Amino acid sequence: MNLFKIGRYKCVAAIHDTTLYNMVIIGVKKPDFLQFNSLIRENLRINMISQGFTEKQVQRILSISEEMKYTKTHNRRALGCLKDVIQTVQFLYPGEKEIMNADIMEMNLDNNHIPFSKLKHYPIKVMNEYLDQLLVD
Template structure:
């Protein structure tokens, strides 16, 4: 698995990242990640390079960045299952990931779409907070993946389901 970190996230995790060479890598296993804050809470948005499927890790603390690999994999599983992806496909995908390698970002269009998702996320969270509602980040992740994006022909959750079905059927 490859996670391409923005400079903010790499600095937070104290990583030295270099530009990736992704020519011989299946992009379905590549993700971008960006650190940002909502209020005083540290958050990370993680987005798949191919499908633009994404999720937010909300309210991270220093120790979470030490266990970042486990947290990302755990959230991939929980978000995939919540979006109705076949559990066999989820297990197969997680087994294919291998160790996480960190690199610098390489695609400005993904960064742009991540920034759009962050704006939507901030709006939703502040809207819910104004109304006194509890913030369910799990449900917000569902909503964000049902939002159209310009570079892909379908919603991100549908794109991920199709990509996993295709990869699973090849094996």
């Protein structure tokens, strides 16, 4: 995860280390940080459903995310891709007016269709395969 600003709005970008599936949350305020795990889980659920994941897949990732820990990462692949996502958002939505008029679901869908050279496919497809594998196990 990384915190960045567009104008006066705080934004959070999060990425899954294995699949590079990512999500941006716009307009995060101080009270949101007090219940950060709830904020992440709810936005993840909304994003995944809007991107066509099944309810079973969403519930599986949410059950795993109950054990989520926020730590420093040394995974250069994930850090580089997270930086690319943030730069893309800042380029497409340079000011407060643009970011507040943006369709966040569409933005996150577009971000998950960015071809990263570290993957064989788009992050959304890799996450789909990852969740299918988890459901089989």
